[in-house]
Amino acid sequence: MKKSLLLCDCLGSQKIDVDALSKTTGLACSKVHSCLCTDQIGIAAEAIKAGNVTVACQQERRRFEDLSVEIEAELPEFVDIRDRAGWHSGQGDAAPKMAALVAEAHLPAPAPRVLDVASEGTCLLLAPSELATEVAAQLADTLAITVLLDQGAEGTADPRYDVVRGRLRKASGSLGNFSVTFDQLEMLIPGGRGAPEFTPPRNGAVSQCDIILDLSGNMSLFPAPHKRDGYLRADPGSANAVADVVRQAMQMIGTFEKPLYVRLTENLCAHSRAEQPACSNCLDLCPTGAITSAGDHVAIDPLICAGCGSCSAVCPSGAITYDAPPVDTLFRRLSTLASTYRKAGGKSPRLLVHDEEHGLEMVQLFARYGAGLPVDVIPFAVNALAGFGHAEMLAALGCGFGHVDILLSPRTERDVIEVQADIARAISGSNTIRLLQETDPDALETALDTDVLQPAHETLLPMGSRRQVARLAGRTLQPDVRMIDLPAGAPYGAVLVDTDACTLCLSCVSLCPSGALGDNPDLPQLRFQEDACLQCGLCANICPENAITLKPQLNLSDEAFTQVVVHEEEPFACIECGSLFGVKSTVEKITEKLAGKHAMFASSEAAKMIQMCDNCRVNAQYHAQNNPLAGKERPRVRTSDDYFSKRRDH
DSSP, X not given: OOOEEEOBOTTTTSOOXXXXXXXXXXXXXXXXXXXXXXXTHHHHXXXXXXXXXXXXXXXXXXXXXXXXXXXXXXXXXXXXXXXXXXXXXXXXXXXXXXXXXXXXXXXXXXXXXXXXXXXXXXXXXXXXXXXXXXXXXXXXXXXXXXXXXXXTOOOOOOTTSEEEEEEEEEEEOOTTOEEEEXXXXXXXXXXXXXXXXXXXXXXXXXXXXXXXXXXXXSOOSSSSGGGSTTEEEOXXXXXXXXXXXXXXXXXXXXXXXXXXXXXXXXXXXXSEETTEEOOOHHHHXXXXXOEEXXXXXXXXXXXXXXXXXXXXXXXXXXXXXXXXXXXXXXXXXXXXXXXHHHHTTOOSOEEEEEETTHHHHHHHHHHHHSOOOOTTEXXXXXXXXXXXXXXXXXXXXXXXXXXXXXXXXXXXXXXXXXXXXXXXXXXXXXXXXXXXXXXXXTHHHHHTOOOOOOOOSOXXXXXXXXXXHHHHHHHHHOTTOOEEEOOTTXXXXXEEEOXXXXXXOOHHHHHOSSSOEEEOSSXXXXXXXXXXXXXXXXXXXXXXXXXXXXXXXXXXXXXXXXXXXXEXXXXXXXXXXXXXXXXXXXXXXXXXXXXXXXXGGOSHHHHHGGGSOHHHHHHHHHHSXXXXXXXXXXXXXXXXXXXXXXXXXX
């Protein structure tokens, strides 16, 4: 059955070109209705009951979903072409953008990966005594409350909840799996006459809980507290804020689905080798502390990960990839939007990247009360703005977008995205990538007022890894350039070797996590393949001669895919057998430093062993006079004759 599109112009507030939508998207478009959510609800019911329908309205989504349940029909799909396209006051035809948005909405989406998190409602409440008593009484019928009071505070014996005194030393974990450690812990003794008494204090008490309700007004227990599931924090002086977190706490009982935001491929990680540090980009940037070192690679706690996407944007090897949805899904969305826009007659679209909370609200308010998005500006919602890195920005430009604007939210990790934008600008060779920090919908009109030229390059189809897409985009956007200088922190570059200092010890080769550095088994050579270099810095850290430095750059020539010799020397021939071993300059330098100066090589004969291969050196050492490895002369082997005497009776 052919997919159908149910259209509504929302009381005539937008113009919809049915023929253009049908021709471009290949969908069976209905005629344009005006009030499907009210007077024409029966038409909507018939279309939904027929099945395989997409409703071109997001505002009344809940109403249409309830209608589907009522008539026992399959839930329809939805696409917003009103706030994002139809409502605009600018000049031009919005049909190409509408077609692009409809085509994007019909792309298949992979099923999200989730992890079940169970919460039984055990809650640790941190608050001043008076407030703690009030809040605990509100939550006691819903949650299993334990109130932690300061040392010396008076406690109230209430059978509905537990009361303890002490100091919270540390806390870890997330919703359903918090671990807390107390010092000077005193537990209230429920029995007895008079004021309640407490047990003697003890240190190092450990317990678990599902929820932490922090109304203490002290410093947060966790970094990025708003991203820690199960940790609710509010200013104790704000009654509204306290009431809000109390309501949230009441709802945190049951089994919840925690999205698995990122995917880790451990063997690609360039974090460390042989206990030598290398790449730590994700560790340095993770706002929640979900990423920790685990030897040669990092480890990610999926329960703490908040899905900001910073780690995937800065990972040079692709060991960490954003998976909600996967990056290839994002590339397909970009390509579909740009190609459909051009197919529908559009010339040079612009991309407005925003999140699904702050950015989406800004677009909706701008459309309803302001000028609305220009007809050539296509909104692009992503789960994590920080995860929209340089590869994604370049993919958008390569697909045919003339300009890429990223609307930041107040909670966006700006340090990450600013560096990624600088890298993308350098690779694209243009200033067509902007970061917008507008928080007023009316200010968007001024921010989006810019001239956009028709892209002169051929469009690309973004396929492969993020590194591959970035390189392909660089060659597409700057076809005549072969070497691009990049800012510090870029994951592409060269290794510069000081040939005077390098001794060809090849320690860098043995530890290079990506295989960018290699050797020649037949000759003393150091080889380098630039395309594979991650700029992790391990080679520079491990080099005993400090002969290696890194140079951020992107080599777009084919030479980047081949190994080139960056340093080589003449091999040394063994003075005994003539076989090649080692490096001539190194052997000569060692001979100069040790011959006649070290006890083991004091004589000329002993010094010659420095210039011998392994086999000849062992042989010479074994047969040398005063061999330190030689023992005393072996005793004569005793035979049976030694036990017979010369007596006749023997």
